[in-house]
Amino acid sequence: MSAPEPMNRAEVETCLKRAGLTLSTEQIDDIHRVSGYVREYLAQLGNDRPVSVEPALTFKVTP
Amino acid sequence: MNDATQVGQVPTIAEASRLIESKALSPVELTELLLKRIEALDPKLNSFLLVTEKLARKSAKKAEAEIMAGRRRGPLHGIPIGLKDIYCTKRIRTTAHSKVLEDYVPTEDSTVTTKLAKAGTTLLGKLATHEFAIGGPSFDTPWPPARNPWDPELSPGGSSSGSGAAIAAGLVLGATGSDTGGSIRSPSTFCAVAGMKPSYGLVSRYGILPLAFTLDHAGPMAWTVEDCAILLQAMAGHDKKDAASAKVKIPDYRAALRQDLKGVRVGYIRHWHEGEFPVEPEMARAVEAAADTMKKLGADVRDVAMPALNDFAPAGRVIILSETFAVHAKNLQTRYNDYGERFRSSVTLAALFSANDYVQAMRSRQQLIERTRAAMAGFDVMICAAAPGAATKMVGYDRDGAFKRPSLTMPFNLTGLPVMTVCCGFTAAGLPLGVQVVGHPFGDATAMGVAHAYERATSWRAKRPPMAA
Numbered sequence: 174m175s176a177p178e179p180m181n182r183a184e185v186e187t188c189l190k191r192a193g194l195t196l197s198t199e200q201i202d203d204i205h206r207v208s209g210y211v212r213e214y215l216a217q218l219g220n221d222r223p224v225s226v227e228p229a230l231t232f233k234v235t236p
Numbered sequence: 237m238n239d240a241t242q243v244g245q246v247p248t249i250a251e252a253s254r255l256i257e258s259k260a261l262s263p264v265e266l267t268e269l270l271l272k273r274i275e276a277l278d279p280k281l282n283s284f285l286l287v288t289e290k291l292a293r294k295s296a297k298k299a300e301a302e303i304m305a306g307r308r309r310g311p312l313h314g315i316p317i318g319l320k321d322i323y324c325t326k327r328i329r330t331t332a333h334s335k336v337l338e339d340y341v342p343t344e345d346s347t348v349t350t351k352l353a354k355a356g357t358t359l360l361g362k363l364a365t366h367e368f369a370i371g372g373p374s375f376d377t378p379w380p381p382a383r384n385p386w387d388p389e390l391s392p393g394g395s396s397s398g399s400g401a402a403i404a405a406g407l408v409l410g411a412t413g414s415d416t417g418g419s420i421r422s423p424s425t426f427c428a429v430a431g432m433k434p435s436y437g438l439v440s441r442y443g444i445l446p447l448a449f450t451l452d453h454a455g456p457m458a459w460t461v462e463d464c465a466i467l468l469q470a471m472a473g474h475d476k477k478d479a480a481s482a483k484v485k486i487p488d489y490r491a492a493l494r495q496d497l498k499g500v501r502v503g504y505i506r507h508w509h510e511g512e513f514p515v516e517p518e519m520a521r522a523v524e525a526a527a528d529t530m531k532k533l534g535a536d537v538r539d540v541a542m543p544a545l546n547d548f549a550p551a552g553r554v555i556i557l558s559e560t561f562a563v564h565a566k567n568l569q570t571r572y573n574d575y576g577e578r579f580r581s582s583v584t585l586a587a588l589f590s591a592n593d594y595v596q597a598m599r600s601r602q603q604l605i606e607r608t609r610a611a612m613a614g615f616d617v618m619i620c621a622a623a624p625g626a627a628t629k630m631v632g633y634d635r636d637g638a639f640k641r642p643s644l645t646m647p648f649n650l651t652g653l654p655v656m657t658v659c660c661g662f663t664a665a666g667l668p669l670g671v672q673v674v675g676h677p678f679g680d681a682t683a684m685g686v687a688h689a690y691e692r693a694t695s696w697r698a699k700r701p702p703m704a705a
Contacts, residue, residue, distance in 0.1 A: 176636055180588070185588065188587045188588050189584070189587050191587070192561075192565075192568075192569075192586075192587035193565070193568075193569040194568060194569060194572060194584065194587060195569075195572060196572065196584070200580075200581070200584075203581055203635075204581070204584055204585065204587075204588075207585070207635060207636065207639065208585075208588060210636075210639035211585055211588045211589075213639075214549065214550040214553055214554070214639075215550070215554070215589070215593055217546070217549075217550040218550040218551065218554065218593065218596050218597055218600055219596065219600075220592070220596055222596070222599050222600075222603070226599045226602050226603055227599065227602065228595065228598035228599060228601070228602060230602050230605075231450070231598060231601055231602050231605060232450075232480070
């Protein structure tokens, strides 16, 4: 099974530049090739949650 | 029951402790035995990045003198251990198995390093890890990766790879590990050792090189659950230097170990490994047999419906990569190629995430914590497979595979629940398999108690890797 359709290469390059990374062409090729997986799991993650679901609760674990 | 004569003359911590207390075993002799074993076996395993031989001899002599003078500190006094090389050790090189920290010598011990030293342990050295506890096994770091004592062609799992390999080979009696997505539990499974990922906040992370702040757990690894209980007793406790450290009462973990499971309610997470993510048949059979053994010990074992593994995967990936990137951002910007390929090619993916993605992942995590809490209500512990199968070959890097396989261990990093991983048998080829025993938040003692009863009812602890016998 091949990797899912990658993100737009220019978009990948912009993200890497914004993160302050300097990669070789080969390294950018690799990130671009697997970027479709990233898009897939970000889509799975989604955005639609009630406002009451907030990260601060994660650290309120009690015995 | 363990028998030192069956395991190549290497005792468990509990056995060695009893012998030392009765003055039938000298800490100096024990340390010398293990140094000899390291010299003989570790060239094939690469489990040590640094053997602190001189320091170990000095420490063992001091322990012996104190014990002979009637000043025994407790069950770890004179016990030789190793530290995963992300635990900072004052004046002793700490590298995270990376060129980035090739010559790093900390000026301070981690809290756990200090606690284990105060308990009287003898440090034999620093143990191999996947680079910064995520990027391995790698062949492009300054040291070769650790190998599996059950078959050196196979991976010992990771990232606490040196800890798993060294314990199984009988080079140390116990070790520290860290677990951000399964890094204690994977080597415990593949090397047939016992590994405890405690509740989030139970063991201080201060002075341990971070991977992902909100997922990192420090914990013990050893040959038996009882040995993990002894180590955890020394490691656990509130530490104001760790922002995530919990203020909870620390129970007597060893006293909580059980002989039977009468009245214990066990939730069996069957649907992960039989449904959505089928594991190797030998692993599935071994976990089923573990559930049967628990029933015979008196447990009420019933299937439990947890959230789907694929619900945990996106949040786990986004959080671990985002937080790791944040820790390493400066070095990634200035020394990108000093990291090994596996580390940098994984962590770089975080550059493709937005701030919204990270926050949504944390919110998804909160929903998963709530769903897990609801699923677990009515059970004392849950059990599930610890890995998709037995250890695999060291060679090759399945870049795409990492995205396709959901993790059987990450759910309990996201939820912060305690997990004791123990051996649950061997494949026909003689390779170890493992089962996870999951507790409620800060129910570490219960998880260990159940795992201990199961372990004692099986014969798996009588078998060491052939090279170690």
